[in-house]
Amino acid sequence: MDKKQKKxxxxxxxxxxxxxxxxxxSRQQADDLNELKELEDTIAKLEAxxxxxxxSK
Known part of the structure; x- marks a missing residue:
């Protein structure tokens, strides 16, 4: 893993x-269901x- 990947x-x-x-x-407030979905999608993408x-190490 190079410096760029570590960063x-x-x-x-x-x-x-x-x-x-x-x-x-957002789950506690649950005002906007689209916001929950967007956050979950973003988290999944970053985790992937x-x-x-x-x-790739």
Whole structure:
């Protein structure tokens, strides 16, 4: 894993932490169902990208 991949993985992990907190808050309020779906989709996409980076070691 080169520096660029490590940096990207670090950025993804930080985004995931933030998005998971937003998702938890959105689930409690549940005002906008589209927002929940968008957050879940974004999290899934970032998790897939992180797994792809980890697998390419």
């Amino acid at each position: 990207r993985l670090d950025v993804i992990n930080k985004k995931l932490t933030s998005l998971r907190q937003q998702l938890a808050g 990208e992180a797994a792809e980076i980890k697998a």
